[in-house]
Amino acid sequence: MRAEIIAVGTELLMGQIVNTNAQYISRGLADIGVGVYFQTVVGDNVQRMKESLRIAKGRADVIICTGGLGPTQDDLTKDVLAETVGQRLVMHAPSMDKIEQMFQARGVPMVESNARQALMLEHSEPLANDTGLAVGVALTHEGTHYVLLPGPPKEMKPMFDRYAKPWIVSRMESVQPLYSVMLKFAGIGESQLEHALIDLIEAQGDTTIAPYAKEGEVAIRLTTRAVSEAEAQTKLQPLEADIRRRVGEYVYAAEDIALEEAVLRRLADQGRTLAVAESCTGGLLSDLLTNIPGSSAAFAGGIICYTNRVKHGLLNVPMEQLEGVEAPGAISEETARMLAEQVLALTGADYGVSVTGVAGPGESEGKPVGLVYVGVAARDGETTVKQLQQFGNRETIKLRSAKSALYHLWKRLNS
Structure with a gap:
């Protein structure tokens, strides 16, 4: 299953906030065997959002959007998807009750626009928001799976982990997760490390070798698909042993730590x-x-x-x-x-x-x-x-x- 992540928000394009949601979602999808092929960032503009959805539909099986589910006029994600797939927006009663109760508890009147956070597409499934107000959306339309998540990470992460991931798994014909081993190196540059492992990198197949570098450190991620962790270890261990034999003196950890x-x-x-x-x-x-x-x-x-x-x-x-x-x-x-x-x-x-x-x-x-x-x-x-x-x-x-x-x-x- 191929996935595309669409992060919605002009503030992302302006550099006012960092798109950490895409990183978090990509890791979570890898855990269930879904490969993220593309990540898109689009501003709060109806036409550009429609175009992003159209392009994603042509190259992804599941499209995950983050952001644009709030109460203001520039929170357009549900409206755009509803128009794209030809469905009405309807009120999700449990979410509306939650919003009303929150305002009552605060002792302040509810601004009418807050009701927008309780809207969902008429043929979609709601994704509960345990840490916020905007209900998420899960929808399958013409063979494409859509998931709409809120933008704030404190709301997005629990919704994605508790509800969106299980929903995506339920739509998959077979689940073959990705398993990885991270080797961390110091005292050797990225080019030196690649030179020592170039034949392994060029010959990689089902088990992949991906180098990552930042100042003062280099990482190698070994990844494979397998039906179980035991099978993954059988595939990964010989490659890891070969790498350690060549450049083991520079390996300081077999996990992603500094x-x-x-x-x-x-x-x-x-x-x-x-x-x-x-x-x-x-x-x-x-x-x-x-x-x-x-x-x-x-x-x-x-x-x-x-x-x-x-x-x-x-x-x-x-x-x-x-x-x-x-x-x-x-x-x-x-x-x-x-x-x-x-x-x-x-x-x-x-x-x-x-x-x-x-x-x-x-x-x-x-x-x-x-x-x-x-x-x-x-x-x-x-x-x-x-x-x-x-x-x-x-x-x-x-x-x-x-x-x-x-x-x-x-x-x-x-x-």
Whole structure:
């Protein structure tokens, strides 16, 4: 079964909100074996909405629309679909009762336009809205299945999960879900990873290999269709084993988690703690770590030692090492080493990680943009320093440097 998602709303086209609904629905449809072939965004315009429905009908078995079910005059999705399929809009009494009771409970008069949220197509099935007022719609017309969902995610998600997905499954001749394994990589670029796996990617068939990249990390999703999870594992495991044999040293997780979460988990498993000293990343590394719930179990804290005065005053790096014609400088292996060791000693953590470098846009200390040093000090081991040459703008260099620091710590934790 092929699906198309049509997100309705001029605010989406203007960039005022992000279309997270399409991502959520696509994942949910994949779970039941429905492939999303197209995603469309259309504004609150009758003619363009009609054209989007017409095009979708020619290439999809199920069309899922989100948005445009509210009480205002620009909430047109039900009206447009009713006109498209030649059906009247009728009142769904339970939804109307719910709306009236809500206004009564608030002690305010109901504006007449709110009744629009209780409308449905005359030959459709209602999809209950457990967290809002606008009733959803499920309809099969001339062999095409239509599902209308509200736009707000807090309303759309429960309606889709509890009612729309089961309705779609009931219309499917056979259910063969998609099963996936996500492998997460760090310390290797997307092009390098693809080069190592190019023969597998070119030979893929029923089991697909899809790479995804973002700054500092790469993911490979292995996907296959199967009647059961056991059958899927039989198909996926040999391919996963081959990938691990080739590039396993860069795999930090077999699930869709960020590198910082994998590092914190490993630290917690080992009963170890981490402290960081950040110069060029300006607190970004600490921010990544503390965005993970429960990070306090392993993250002791950090120091943003952006200036030489702070490097010297708080972390005891000698000024003669930081400044002077013959000095190594703040951006050096020597300083990265001391920062990592000093933050470890200051906080009593088990590991100290430092990042110092040139984020740009101009050189610093006569050193090129993107030159970064990452130090990793261990209470029960030696200190190592890695020299990196990052590329990109200031924001990119900061993020890549923070991720590189996490990767080198992760390698240390697994050595």
